[in-house]
Amino acid sequence: MARIQLKNVKKSYGPVDVIKGIDLDIQHGEFCVFVGPSGCGKSTLLRMISGLEGITDGDIIIGDDVVNDVPAAERELAMVFQSYALYPHMTVRQNLTFGLENINTPKAEIDKKVAEVAKMLQIDQLLNRRPKDLSGGQRQRVAIGRAVVREPRVFLFDEPLSNLDAELRVDMRGEIADLHQRLGNTMIYVTHDQVEAMTMADKIAVLRAGEVEQFGAPLDLYNYPCNKFVAGFIGSPKMNFLEGRIDDQNRNQLNLDTGEAITLPEGKFSQQASAAVTLGIRPAHLVLADQGIAVSVQGVEQLGGEAYVFGTLKNGQKITLHSPGQTAIARGDTLFVRAPLDNIHLFDSETTRSLLTRTE
């Protein structure tokens, strides 16, 4: 069993705290994605789990063992690196066998495992080539193969797809998800791309500045973001945020800075009278209406199957609309949109925390 628990894990370089106390519990067999903007500490956290980076405080538990002081080589993990980090002077076969030789696997078994993995990843034609003779996608497969062949307890992926072109990335995304289905190992995957996170993960941990902002299933994060950062980070295009203030008298009336007023549903949010709040609404949830919030259109992106409209509100705030199919809206138009009450999010403007009262 390879359940991974992080208990108040910290890391600092001198006076700089990079990881500020992280608690996570990743169950056996889960595909967990660490996502966050660059510099948030997600790769560092992964390296701390791998053992390549020491921890300053806290505990890392893999299976039943506290591994704080166990060197990387003995944690029985495998890692796929962003730059693939294949051994350039070895053939693909030697790249795959290097790890097995290090644990003194019998020759016959090595051959069997390499053949198996090579077949599974469709690199059996490439075994005698060197990494420099491979394309990016092939190198990526070899890097994954090198991890798979050793049958580790846990797979760690450090932004493995960021060096591939867009099309290949989509393919490899599917293949890694397949691999997870087939092997059933615990996997931790680091990315800055929330699409990768949403499509592959069982659980997503959104990180910012060395802290976990939210940890949960992808749709949970999408539907119930716990703060403005997660709301803005998960989902593409970004959620729209409209600043406003709760009415002094009527606790259920939200007065937007643009002048419009919205009546909030009773009991859904825990808002205080006259508090500054931020209304969040995803581009896909905005509805065109005859009257409502006025938007002056600044640009339109037609993708054929769908269209995005970019505009500004009266007070200059930017807003994005998603419209399915093709649209007749053009630059310079003025529209009115409405935010359906089922799909709105409300955040405290000061703490940025969600004001949703979860009932489930």
Added chain:
Amino acid sequence: MRNLWTMLTATRGKTRLHWTDWVSYGYLIMGIFLMFGPVLWLVLSSFKTEAALERFPPTLLPYTQQTVAVEGYDDPLPLFKMTAGEYEGRTLAQLRRVGLQAQMIDPAKPDERLRVSINDREPLEEIYLATENYTSLFERFNFLRFFWNSTFITVTATALMLLVNSMAAFALSKYEFRGRTAVLLIVIGTLMIPQTVVLVPLFLVVTELGMFNSLWGVIIPGAATPTGVFLLRQYMITIPDEILDAARMDRASEWKIFWRIIVPLSAPAIAVLAILAIMWRWNDFLWPLIVLTRSENFTLQLALNSFQGELQTDWSSLLAMTVLTLLPIATVFMFLQKYIATGIASTGGK
């Protein structure tokens, strides 16, 4: 071959030679002359007899005077061609020379003695390779012993130096530890101390350790060089850390990472250092001269030095041995020179 010819005859002018062609070919030919002239001179001279070496004006090719064996005389007699006087046009052999006169005979009629002026004759010469210069090295001197000493020192010292330097460079480039920069600065700082300054203390250390007059006394003091450490470190820095991390995840020990990852990937830099070390060790003179005093421990360079006495110099042996000393190093250089070019080019960082 065709490509080589195209390269050698490349010109800028299409039909006739451009003036830059004259300049560049002139410059290149001068370069060839400067580089190879002395070497060629050395090789040709090493085949000259002692007499030909002392001749003035010197000749380029190794000539020797033709001789003829005449009945009734023990030694072969030198042959001359008469250029003037009574016997003009005839070829005579000299019996003896007395002042400006010489007693000569016609090899066909050995009984008749002729008196000629030495101004009327010219020596008959032929090209002759004095290979005895070389064979005597093996007969009169223990050439193979010197050769073995030099080879042993060069090979062992180079191997030891590569090992020590690459291990130090690995630690200084890939491990984070307190005082790393200080260590590196100290290592590089030793470059500022000339070898002659540490000669005496080094000699005392070597003597105390009982390595005086032993080949190890030459080998061990040079096992770690600041240049080597620095060169290899600069190269190893360019090896991505992720590869080492990958090896660590692959459960390789640090020792294995060094041998299986770092050493193969630093091969170009190691090759450069190997060539430099081989050339340095093979040609090293001062330190062996101090440590090795018994002739059975002499390296080739020391043996060469011993041919040069205070009063007399054995030029023919000296030249022959110089050629033999040059050969191995020239061969090594010829085979490995492409690594020098690529290695030095890529050690600058990429």
